[in-house]
Amino acid sequence: MPAGVPSGLWDRVYERVKTELGSAPGCHDFAHTLRVLKNAERIASGETGCDRDAVRFGALLHDVARPEELASGGKLCHAMLGAEKSLRILREEGCGNEEFAAHVSEIVRTHRYRGSLKPATPEARIVYDADKLDSLGAFGVARAFHFAGRIGACLHNTEAEALASESYSSQDSAYREYLVKLRGLPDHLLTDTARKLAAGRAEFMRMFFDRLNAEQEGLV
Numbered sequence: 208m209p210a211g212v213p214s215g216l217w218d219r220v221y222e223r224v225k226t227e228l229g230s231a232p233g234c235h236d237f238a239h240t241l242r243v244l245k246n247a248e249r250i251a252s253g254e255t256g257c258d259r260d261a262v263r264f265g266a267l268l269h270d271v272a273r274p275e276e277l278a279s280g281g282k283l284c285h286a287m288l289g290a291e292k293s294l295r296i297l298r299e300e301g302c303g304n305e306e307f308a309a310h311v312s313e314i315v316r317t318h319r320y321r322g323s324l325k326p327a328t329p330e331a332r333i334v335y336d337a338d339k340l341d342s343l344g345a346f347g348v349a350r351a352f353h354f355a356g357r358i359g360a361c362l363h364n365t366e367a368e369a370l371a372s373e374s375y376s377s378q379d380s381a382y383r384e385y386l387v388k389l390r391g392l393p394d395h396l397l398t399d400t401a402r403k404l405a406a407g408r409a410e411f412m413r414m415f416f417d418r419l420n421a422e423q424e425g426l427v
Contacts, residue, residue: 219300246337253400257329265314268293290316336401344408351381
């Protein structure tokens with residue numbers, strides 16, 4: 208642990224985040240945070256010159272303000288608000304290293320895919336990629352369907368229907384999320400390690416939706 212950061216800080220912050228995300232929906236609940244944490248640790252092990260502690264705390268805190276964003280109907284940005292909230296939590300839980308706390312806060316601020324701020328440090332790039340990896344593969348499929356069901360979208364539609372629709376509409380299916388965002392996500396990853404991990408996950412998603420389309424057309 209960096210100088211000025213007490214050894215018990217991790218456990219205290221872990222419990223704070225777990226409580227904060229207790230009512231979050233399945234797409235961005237505490238289980239998602241733990242998967243991102245595992246992804247981040249795996250990516251960090253394949254990269255050089257990164258602060259592993261900053262990576263771990265950044266991953267743990269990256270979605271801490273999701274409940275506020277959801278409650279606002281998307282008017283609040285969970286990354287911007289989460290950066291402030293992360294800094295406050297770290298201070299309240301006894302982090303005596305302001306430089307470390309500010310670093311973690313900036314990791315949270317720049318992790319969002321649709322955000323205008325780009326990750327500027329190795330640690331921020333790792334957490335950014337770790338979060339995106341959870342949108343790919345089997346969990347990526349599961350989360351896409353979970354979100355579509357939560358907003359009342361159709362189970363499946365054609366490519367034309369999906370691409371002609373808008374977010375949060377009845378046609379905002381899991382397939383639309385794949386076409387609009389997820390299939391291009393590997394090209395936006397920032398670390399070599401994450402890009403390697405993403406390849407198999409991206410192929411699984413392609414095969415899944417190809418099969419879904421084939422079944423819908425009665426071809427298999």
